[in-house]
Amino acid sequence: MKQAILKTWEQAKTGEDLTTAQGPLAGLKVLDLSIIVAGGTASSLLADFGAEVIKVERPGAGDPLRNWGPFANGVSLWWKVHSRNKKSITLNLATPEGQDILKKLAAQADVLIEGFRPGAMERWGLGPDDLQAVNPKLVMLRFSGFGQTGPYKDRPGFGTIAECMSGYISMTGFPDTAPNLPPIPLADEIAGVFGAMAGMMALYHRDTSGDRDAKGQVVDVSLFEPLFRLCIPHITMFDMLGINRERVGNDFPDAAPRSLYKTSDDRWLGLSATSQSTFERLAQAMGMPDLISRPEFKDNAARLENRDSLNDELQGWLGQRDLEEAMDQLIPSGGVVGPVYDAPQIMSDPHYQAREDIIDINDPELGKTKMLGIVPKFSETPGAVKHAGPNVGEHNQHIYGSWLGLDEGELADLTGQGTI
Numbered sequence: 001m002k003q004a005i006l007k008t009w010e011q012a013k014t015g016e017d018l019t020t021a022q023g024p025l026a027g028l029k030v031l032d033l034s035i036i037v038a039g040g041t042a043s044s045l046l047a048d049f050g051a052e053v054i055k056v057e058r059p060g061a062g063d064p065l066r067n068w069g070p071f072a073n074g075v076s077l078w079w080k081v082h083s084r085n086k087k088s089i090t091l092n093l094a095t096p097e098g099q100d101i102l103k104k105l106a107a108q109a110d111v112l113i114e115g116f117r118p119g120a121m122e123r124w125g126l127g128p129d130d131l132q133a134v135n136p137k138l139v140m141l142r143f144s145g146f147g148q149t150g151p152y153k154d155r156p157g158f159g160t161i162a163e164c165m166s167g168y169i170s171m172t173g174f175p176d177t178a179p180n181l182p183p184i185p186l187a188d189e190i191a192g193v194f195g196a197m198a199g200m201m202a203l204y205h206r207d208t209s210g211d212r213d214a215k216g217q218v219v220d221v222s223l224f225e226p227l228f229r230l231c232i233p234h235i236t237m238f239d240m241l242g243i244n245r246e247r248v249g250n251d252f253p254d255a256a257p258r259s260l261y262k263t264s265d266d267r268w269l270g271l272s273a274t275s276q277s278t279f280e281r282l283a284q285a286m287g288m289p290d291l292i293s294r295p296e297f298k299d300n301a302a303r304l305e306n307r308d309s310l311n312d313e314l315q316g317w318l319g320q321r322d323l324e325e326a327m328d329q330l331i332p333s334g335g336v337v338g339p340v341y342d343a344p345q346i347m348s349d350p351h352y353q354a355r356e357d358i359i360d361i362n363d364p365e366l367g368k369t370k371m372l373g374i375v376p377k378f379s380e381t382p383g384a385v386k387h388a389g390p391n392v393g394e395h396n397q398h399i400y401g402s403w404l405g406l407d408e409g410e411l412a413d414l415t416g417q418g419t420i
Helices: 009-014 038-048 077-082 096-106 128-134 159-165 186-208 224-230 234-241 276-285 300-305 307-318 323-333 343-348 350-354 396-404 408-416
Strands: 029-032 052-057 086-090 111-114 139-144 218-222 258-262 268-272 337-339 358-363 367-372
Touching: 029 038, 029 096, 038 052, 038 077, 038 086, 038 111, 038 139, 038 186, 052 096, 077 367, 086 396, 096 128, 096 396, 111 186, 128 139, 139 186, 159 186, 159 224, 186 218, 186 224, 218 224, 258 307, 268 307, 268 323, 276 323, 300 307, 323 337, 396 408
Parallel strands: 029 052, 029 111, 052 086, 111 139, 139 218
Antiparallel strands: 258 268, 268 337, 358 367
8 A cells, every 4th residue: 555645754754743744745855956937936836835945056146036126125026935935055066065065965855956958967967867876766857948858958948938939929919919928937937837746746656656665756847848738739739620729819719708808997807608508697697698599609619700799799798887897797697707906906805815825924134025825725734934035045054064964164164165
């Protein structure tokens, strides 16, 4: 039986009762060597749920994410949120001394995350073969623009390029305009989510295979493939039907109605009625039951064929009502609608508050500040936000002392050498 799945890593080591564990990943040790967003998203998710995440940064400079604005009190807000719950140490991986120290850290870790261009870790003597020689159970998450193999593997690649080459951007925007890039690092963040999930899969296999000698493995996460994976099913559509997905604005190409509509108070309402039952409920709630029986709207195929006409009908009805009035009339009858929110509206919404999706954190540099809460919600071992992103090397003494037994004199020597 796979009894290991009933325990956290902390329980496996100490016998601690599940109810007192600090999140489902308590006891999991993660080294995060990555920079910017993708790998940091993966480690952030793990840290939110109790993993001990050690952010390994360049001495002096730190992670380039620290230079992303906006800033408050001279501190990057991106960094404070993205690196919450993590500990920061500094280490120069380009030196033999730094490489030796990393191997000693990796010998005690469960997961190592890196985001260098393929081949960099190998040139430093820190590739999978090198690290798994000191820790066969280590799981390595390797993030890169195009993956560790293939003709593009040596190209530099950021999320923007991944968004373009995944096929996502070609479908985003209106037919008569240029494709639209998202205003967030979408490909990076999705790659981070896939990476965190993949890391858990690799650990599950390692710890539940029934083989005491089960090894860790290398997980190759490109930036373009996770977003490509979510663009369902455009490749199969082109292969089987010759359909090349085009931009359709706010509509959904395969079902109608689904779009944004402007209300009389100049606000925007999202509406989706992409199944027959939801469309019929919508028509009844609007007091327009004739929409159901009209041949041009009788089923999804007909509604797609006459989408512009249907959108005009819906816009005509919604344009005569303010947003609250429209929602009050549609939602009780099963209408699937919701307002387009900005940050102030999110912060004042009682549902966000009830779900604790926005929390207060006290930070030495920012003072009391709000940030995103924990997602998703666990019934027995919930995650928690313990602190915002740390200063560069804030935990050098603690980590190097507790993990490697280095004293203050040794740390001072390493600092003087530029190793940490």
